[in-house]
Amino acid sequence: MAAHDAEIAGHLPGLAADEVAWRTLAFARGGETLEVAVPALDEAQVARLAAHVRAAACRLRERPVGAIAAAIDLAVARLLDRSDPWRRKAERLLPLVTGYDAEMVRLGLTSYLKTFRRPQLQTFLVEDFGNPLVLDDFQPIPKGGFARAFGPGLLLHVWAGNVPGLPLWSLVSGLLVKAGTVGKLPSAEPLFAGWFARILAEVDPDLADCLAVVWWKGGDRGGDEAQERAWLAQADTVLAYGGTEALDAIRRRLPVTTRFLPYGHRISFAMVARSALDTGKAQAVAGRAAWDVMRYDQQGCYSPQTIFVERGGRVSPRDFAGYLAGELAGLEIRHPRRALSLEEAGSVAAWRHAEETKGFADPGRTLLGDPAGAWSVACVDGPGGGLGEAALAPCGLNRTVTVVALDRLEDAVLGLVPYRAFLQTAGIAAAPEELFRLSGLLGGAGVTRVCALGRMTAPEAGWHHDGRFNLLDLVTLTEIEHSAEQAADDFARYAD
Numbered sequence: 001m002a003a004h005d006a007e008i009a010g011h012l013p014g015l016a017a018d019e020v021a022w023r024t025l026a027f028a029r030g031g032e033t034l035e036v037a038v039p040a041l042d043e044a045q046v047a048r049l050a051a052h053v054r055a056a057a058c059r060l061r062e063r064p065v066g067a068i069a070a071a072i073d074l075a076v077a078r079l080l081d082r083s084d085p086w087r088r089k090a091e092r093l094l095p096l097v098t099g100y101d102a103e104m105v106r107l108g109l110t111s112y113l114k115t116f117r118r119p120q121l122q123t124f125l126v127e128d129f130g131n132p133l134v135l136d137d138f139q140p141i142p143k144g145g146f147a148r149a150f151g152p153g154l155l156l157h158v159w160a161g162n163v164p165g166l167p168l169w170s171l172v173s174g175l176l177v178k179a180g181t182v183g184k185l186p187s188a189e190p191l192f193a194g195w196f197a198r199i200l201a202e203v204d205p206d207l208a209d210c211l212a213v214v215w216w217k218g219g220d221r222g223g224d225e226a227q228e229r230a231w232l233a234q235a236d237t238v239l240a241y242g243g244t245e246a247l248d249a250i251r252r253r254l255p256v257t258t259r260f261l262p263y264g265h266r267i268s269f270a271m272v273a274r275s276a277l278d279t280g281k282a283q284a285v286a287g288r289a290a291w292d293v294m295r296y297d298q299q300g301c302y303s304p305q306t307i308f309v310e311r312g313g314r315v316s317p318r319d320f321a322g323y324l325a326g327e328l329a330g331l332e333i334r335h336p337r338r339a340l341s342l343e344e345a346g347s348v349a350a351w352r353h354a355e356e357t358k359g360f361a362d363p364g365r366t367l368l369g370d371p372a373g374a375w376s377v378a379c380v381d382g383p384g385g386g387l388g389e390a391a392l393a394p395c396g397l398n399r400t401v402t403v404v405a406l407d408r409l410e411d412a413v414l415g416l417v418p419y420r421a422f423l424q425t426a427g428i429a430a431a432p433e434e435l436f437r438l439s440g441l442l443g444g445a446g447v448t449r450v451c452a453l454g455r456m457t458a459p460e461a462g463w464h465h466d467g468r469f470n471l472l473d474l475v476t477l478t479e480i481e482h483s484a485e486q487a488a489d490d491f492a493r494y495a496d
Helices: 043-060 065-080 085-098 102-116 118-129 168-176 192-203 225-234 244-253 282-298 317-334 342-361 409-422 432-445 482-491
Strands: 021-029 032-040 146-150 155-158 181-184 211-214 237-241 259-263 267-272 304-310 365-368 376-380 400-406 423-429 449-452 476-480
Touching (some): 032 085, 043 181, 065 085, 065 102, 065 168, 065 192, 085 192, 102 168, 168 181, 168 192, 168 211, 168 237, 192 211, 225 244, 244 259, 267 282, 282 423, 304 317, 304 409, 317 400, 342 376, 409 423, 423 432, 432 449
Parallel strands (some): 155 181, 237 259, 267 304, 267 423, 304 400, 376 400
Antiparallel strands (some): 146 476
């Protein structure tokens, strides 16, 4: 079995590596192994690191936001360059750590990183602020007077998941609002955020001083509660990703004065109108839907678990399900599914068993895919079209999806109501007038993002994650009221 040299995770400005305790996370895939050393800080080190990041963030407020965006752009350019040592390391080690197909990781990294180039960062800024100079100095506001936006002195990110590079979205958002930024690495993928911080240190050391990347073992049982409580006590704002129980545990431990921005689990789906189901288009539409199902094995909240398909097109929903199955089979050859954990394999098996059982009683239900294979498509095409709460039941993930036939796509909206708090992305293939009509209905039901099929797993720069603001939610505004400006005239040298 080939072993890689141990990799050091995290970024600890102001702390020497030899004064920090380190723990080892082990990863293996096929015949390769990798050990990753993650920092285990004591409470005194947490306090020192937090003070260092806060002090650097105070200096950061004097830098123009455009200069910060330019530095981030330089770091991202390094990672987009396939000849750069950091990019080569990412392509070599991320597949080993996450288990994903190497070519999927390569393509996914490039697509994702392009979201954080300088022009796209300008989109982030103007999408939330209109006038990004409000981050640099006081700017006039419509009601009169002036305002300036300030990021938190210390913004703590609690990252989750094993999709490569996912922490970059919130990390960059924190830097753009000039916050002192501390990110907690996910154990499932503890490398990328620290790499980015070290690249940033190479291109802009002052900016990297405002950023620390740490780790602690999460969870109530066997977790590092002392370090977690220390960081939660230090933070002005906490931005956290995870399941409902994990987020609730963080909320309970936070001081009441700390701003908390939780991002919990979400469910997404797709819709295919009859206008997209002629014989010349349906195969391509199925291919785009299959890509969204395949990419990172549905580990992102934006991955579709159900596809609603409208009856009445030249291609029936059942035939569309067959096209989708064929596309998933082809993608498995090009981008094999990663090896599943026992829990994940059990979830897929349980979902397949449930679908097979339902099929015995309902001739309108069909399950496509070999039980030992890496993908499955359930087709619900009976009378009534599978309406009701079961129409949006979560699938088994890891390339499992349900195709639900409907007489009208609008009929799906009632079935979404029980999931309102958990809805996120809808990928739609429909004509323009249908797109806007459906989007209005879906928005009213709780959907926060509508995109094209094939783009569900690649949100645009400036996307309002779960319907919220990436940057505006992080800042507070300081206003100079018009009365203060008027009164100041009385004390000016030119006053009569």
